[in-house]
Amino acid sequence: MFRIAICDDERQFRKRIHDILIEYMNENDILYEIDEFESGKDFISLGINLAKYDIVFLDVNMDELDGMETAQKIRKVSNDVFIVFVTAFITCAPQGYSVGAIRYILKNNVNFPELIFECMDAISLNMNYVAQKKKFNFNEGTKIVALERLLYIESRLHKLEFLHYGGQVKKIFNIWQTR
Template sequence: MLKIAICDDEEVFGQHLKQIVSQFFDERNVEHEVRLFCSGEEFVKLNMDMAKYQIVFLDINMEELDGISTAKRLRELCKDAFVVFVTAFIDYALDGYGVDAIRYILKNSSNFNKSVNECIEAILEKMHYAVKIHRFPFKEGTKDINEDNIVYIESNLHQLCFYIMKHELEVYRLDGTLNNIENSLDNTKFVRIHQSYLVNMKYVKNMKLQKAMLIDGRELPIAKPRYKKVRKIFANYKGAM
């Protein structure tokens, strides 16, 4: 499921934009969730959950925490979200380079609806959007899991613990080996950092001292023989976004 955030302190306009975005995906039968936030503060209070949103529309001219500052907070946690600034003024264009904004859309444009649709189409093309769903026979029951929502998998005595990002981090268990699971997941995202850990690079904030720091503050060990290779993969992954 695609998750889209809209952050605008003008509720009427925010609802209007939400309707446009929802209609775009409804017409294409794409499963999605659009959530409206009424301030930058409300959005950043999500902390690590900000990273769940693949597309974020931000009003630049919000009071207290403006769109640029909100985007900077988002970038501290997540490098791969697509940020779109929605503004009544074009004067802020240069500021967007620092947070890798993909587009600016003018609120008072006569072609506003068309601009939003074209923007989303461009984002989906860049994402090469395709949901990869895996069915796992967990001990808690068989579940269909979006590959992107797997934060990491831990192996312990022939039991695998899947840490899944939903509304909060959830854990599911099944018997098996990391070797088999590793071969079934996207090897451009999932990296074996340790004999016991397979990690989704999407949720890694940094690496140092032979540890992978996740966006929620967790630290996972990186095996010394793997460290140099893992750091290179991590750098290539972030650079390719």
């Protein structure tokens, strides 16, 4: 499971990043939790609990506590959090390396979604994260199931019902007879 924080003072960019991340997670069958914060101050107020996040998407230009200051405070708590700067300002990019940022993504880039996807691929690789999947053969065809999302398989008289977690419990397949 990926625990992600988005810290940006602009609601529309928080939502845009959130939507792109949900698309990425769903395409890759990854469980996730995404929380949003309006300021660096709000995020840092979590104290030691901010270390529960695997990834933090930070805007550089925020009131009170900017993204660079927020990143420095994150590093005082944890060196394991992946920091991704998402901003409209290229001038701060070199500073991002001083806090070990994995990416510096410009908000106005036409390839913004692709850059977020590539960033998540790089983070997955760095985390050695591999989605475990299993292939099941049914009379109606083959289905691949992400094991991380699988809650249980129920057998009912030679029929199988798969239930998985995707924000809520739901059936991912109709009941099929196995071969």
